[in-house]
Amino acid sequence: MKIQEILEQLKMLSNEKMIAHNKKFGAGDNQFGVKMGDIRALAKKIKTNHELALELWDTENVDARFLATLLIDPKKIAKEEINRLVKSEKFAHVADWLYTNVIKPYPDNEALRVEWMQTKDIMQARAGWSLTSGAVVRNPDVLDLPALLDRIESEMPKAAPEVQWTMNNTLANIGINHPQYRERALSIGEKLGIYKDYPVSKGCTSPFAPIWINEMVSRQK
Helix, strand or coil: CCHHHHHHHHHHCCCHHHHHHHHHCCCCCCCCCCCHHHHHHHHHHHCCCHHHHHHHHCCCCHHHHHHHHHHCCCCCCCHHHHHHHHHHCCCHHHHHHHHHHHHCCCCCHHHHHHHHCCCCCHHHHHHHHHHHHHHHHHCHHHCCHHHHHHHHHHHHHHCCHHHHHHHHHHHHHHHHHCHHHHHHHHHHHHHHCCCCCCCCCCCCCCCCHHHHHHHHHHHHC
């Protein structure tokens, strides 16, 4: 499929409610508002196509970028290319798809994590903390957990909202998965109070770290 043909298909799948939803969470006007299921169905039809994915990304269209994250081959993409993609996307929902589908399965994502934990770029920092949050659960031996808690306590209050979210995930995962640091994680969460008043739908767990930690720990018993 050619890029123009794909853009036409995305346009035909346009949904006004999805446009409004995306805008509510920070997307711009360059979008069709395609439902996530429709994007996944189109990706399944096209299959992995690395070069086409990068062309779609460069349109800067929200839906094309969602689709691109599903078509990229994480084993083929260069580190410099990942850096470019991460820095070029400010809409958190697309950034999260990029993380899940490209960054997380990237073979050398630990090198990216180390680099991004020292960056001043907001979206790279967001991705760096996402990788760190994952490492807390899956590979804690590469981390200094007390030092991470120090950073979160000192940096999170002034961090950009995009970064606060993934820093908070890291804080919660430390408290949930490492009992020896649970009290400190709970204390930091209470002290900072970030997301304490975050609106939560019925049946969902609050992102406020103390509530989140205690809820997840209770499920382990």
